[in-house]
Amino acid sequence: MARRERVIRMSVEQPLWRALMAYRLLTMVYAIGLxxxxxxxxxxxxxxxxxxxxxxxxxxxxxxxxSGGVRCTKRFLTADLTVAVAGILLSPVAGHERAITGGSTLPSIWTAGAVLAWAIKGGWRWAATASALVGVANVIQRGALSRSTAHNVILVCIASIAIGYVVEVARASERTLARALEIQAATRERERLARDIHDSVLQVLAMVQRRGTALGGEAAELGRMAGEQEIALRTLVAGGPAPRPRTPGDDAPGTRVRPVDGPAEPDATGGATRDAAADATGDDTCDLRTLLAPYASGHVTLSEPGTAVSLPAATARELAAAVGAALDNVRRHAGAGAHAWILLEDEPDAVLVTVRDDGPGIPEGRLAQAEGEGRLGVAQSIRGRLRDLGGTAELISVPGQGTEVELNVPKQPAPRGKAGQPR
Known part of the structure; x- marks a missing residue:
């Protein structure tokens, strides 16, 4: 079953709204006490x-x-600021001499809460407008622009504008983060689809191309077209532009079109493994040995523990598919007579599967070149799978001494964002 990525959106400004609620309550009590x-x-x-x-x-x-930006409308903000300004202008009417000589007003510091609401809702421009109105009201209330009045007005303006600017920056960062998470989710889904295509569609196209070439005649033309489609599909999966389809006149009839990285023809081993994996879909856990057993043959030796190696069913299926991809590479690059060994180890915190062959090995730089050409057997079917499982895939190859692929999967899934990266 395909695993869907979920992008979790956050609200960096919500804590500010909660803090504003507490501020308004506390300053209300303070104004009453004053x-x-x-x-x-x-x-x-x-x-x-x-x-x-x-x-x-x-x-x-x-x-x-x-309590949040949705219900805090501009109409409400205007009414709230009106209450604050009215309190400032009513302070000298109440007959308090200190209200005129520089003392506190009736709403006192509650007024700053109204200005902060404008800053959180609309950013620094709204904050500048609200703080300017409060400043004008303070000057009118005291009858002159004294040093203390100017000091208080400038302080409120600078603080509210700074908070409004920080809110705007936080919102921009939140949008950027959400977009990055969406891109990451889309990329992971693209990699998953690329693995599925590599393990199914590309194998069928390679088989048709190979059989058609062997049969000759009209079947050879069909095989040539299948080879072209395989190349185009590999290029598309790798993210590059699809090559121009060739016309029948571009090649002489019967010419063999070699697939870029044609996987081995699906055999009874691979089919049995997929069937065993399908049988495990209804269970929460699965014995990995049952999925690896069909790979054993005259050319593949399987060594496994005597007890069950339990993993989550989805994890076991993906790990077995990665082993199958490694064996496909052995058949494809080491030849039909190459021998492979599968070693399954059940460690306390992880499951380790090693696939080793006695082939000619991989020349240095060949993997990077293959990935650039759209050959995704190692990049997607092996390393991509292990990365999604939170594990690692290490490939060791010495020319002339064979290749060893070590797959390590933790028994407990790693937290999102800390999944192991292929080395």
């Missing part, structure tokens, strides 16, 4: 009482609006 402590100094305390009678229910009733 007014109560100076109650006797007000010439018209009933003005302050009336204002606080509006401020308190307004703050409590609008907590849902400041």
């Amino acid at each position: 007014f109560a402590s100076a109650y006797e100094q007000y010439g018209r305390p009933w003005v302050g009482v009336a204002y606080l009678a509006v401020l308190v229910p307004w703050t409590l009733a609008t907590l849902p609006q400041v």
